Amino acid sequence: MTTPHHTPLHNPPLRLGILGCANIAKQFARDVSDSPLVAIQAVASRDLTKAQAFAQSFDIARAHGSYEALLTDAALDAIYIPLPNSMHAEWAIRAMQAGKHVLCEKPLALNLTEVTRMFEVARQQGVMLLEAYPYWFQPQTRDLLGCLSHDKIGEVRSVQASFGFTVGNTDTNIRMKPDLGGGALLDAGSYPLSLIRLVMGCAPERVMAHANWAATGVDISLMATLFYADGRRAQMSCAMDTANHRRAIIVGSRGTVETEYLNHTSDSHTHPWGYLPSQLRVRQGIANSIPFEDVHSASGSGFRFAAEAFAQVVREGDMAAIERAATASHDIAATLDAIQTSAKTGEVVHLSR
Incomplete structure (x- = not known):
């Protein structure tokens, strides 16, 4: 993966939703909020009040009171997953089955079996899955x-x-x-x-x-x-x-x-x-x-570098870059x-x- 230059897009930014409101999600939203390449448009929590407070703090347009609602948000291109490690595989797979590209926090999953299944689903659905080590994109x-x-x-x-x-x-x-x-x-x-x-x-x-x-x-x-x-x-x-x-x-x-x-x-x-x-x-x-x-x-922020690199490969349909990263994630x-x-x-x- 390469670090993108901070230049204006001729195409619209990647429309991103955040699945969860943990501290890492707050740091990600803070660092990515002014990116010209990524637009955080929605956030979800199992507690609607928490999602609404998060959205208000970071000027995010939509707050959802369930994870499922975020995945069915038709105005989103991709989902960022900062959930606990044990939840990565389930929700990444569900997001991809909903047609969304996925940027997932490290470690991608709990074991190789889960990681293999996640990439199988990504390929079946024709979407991109990327493990997010922020320093990778520095x-x-x-x-x-x-x-x-x-x-x-x-x-x-x-x-x-x-x-x-x-x-x-x-x-x-x-x-x-x-x-x-x-x-x-x-x-x-x-x-x-x-x-x-x-x-x-x-x-x-x-x-x-x-x-x-x-x-x-x-x-x-x-x-x-x-x-x-x-x-x-x-x-x-x-x-x-x-x-x-x-x-x-x-x-x-x-x-x-x-x-x-x-990372940063x-x-x-x-x-x-x-x-x-x-x-x-x-x-x-x-x-x-x-x-x-x-x-x-x-x-700069590794969160922003990662989000913008992801937006760039999605926009360009750069499957070669995604497959290189997938091979590394499999080996890890x-x-x-x-x-x-x-x-x-x-x-x-x-x-x-």
Whole structure:
């Protein structure tokens, strides 16, 4: 996927509905509200009063008191799904069966079986389904991929990627509930795994994982090693009981890249919503005496970049871009499944294909 330029459309903007009123939906609506490429025209909640308050806050034309009502809203082209992980597959499938394109929050679903079914429905219905990792659509990610060219760092040999934070309100937080798709791996680990997939270009052959478990039964922290058929290695870590950290180190035969790969970025440390500059730097050479060079990228909300990239591929009917993203989502889901199994069994697990 590519980051669109913020230029006026000759065609009307993508007419988007938001399925749910959680905090992430509020952040998405705030960041996308003034986009020339996307028009948020409706929002739904199972509580009409909540949907009406949400719509009023973000100047959205229509509020629906049920999810079903949003899916039958004939004035919408697409649906954005920020629901709990356990609800992604059901409502994405229902939206696509209603003829709507779907932009769905990560992780796309709870397992590979659900992900496979979701893309089957998308193809059957002739609509587009895209997993929304906001950082994927950042200009910095485009520049990161540029740093991986052979003439800069040679052949990529290994990746280490991590993401962690401290989860609040542990008694009520959905991240602590197994039945809602909670746990560090699905909530946080999907990010470093998606970065590893982006860099490596394929799924690993097998994985080995170790986790610490919370009293509720979810993994509170996890580390995994990924083994590739060509001998490359990757390591990922995720946690919900640590200080916030987000970092990736990509090591090539002739150079190194380091990045934070943040979802949302700013040019300064004084952004009104707390967005920060995101580091990307590259060392071209094998000696530790060679300094790293900072790479400066355009900044902004990953929610807006993702929504506008989605609008662009829908408008252009760019199925090739969607299929590339679908292949990555399939590989990420297969890897998540294998890591979960390994963490529970303590054994090396080969990926299902």
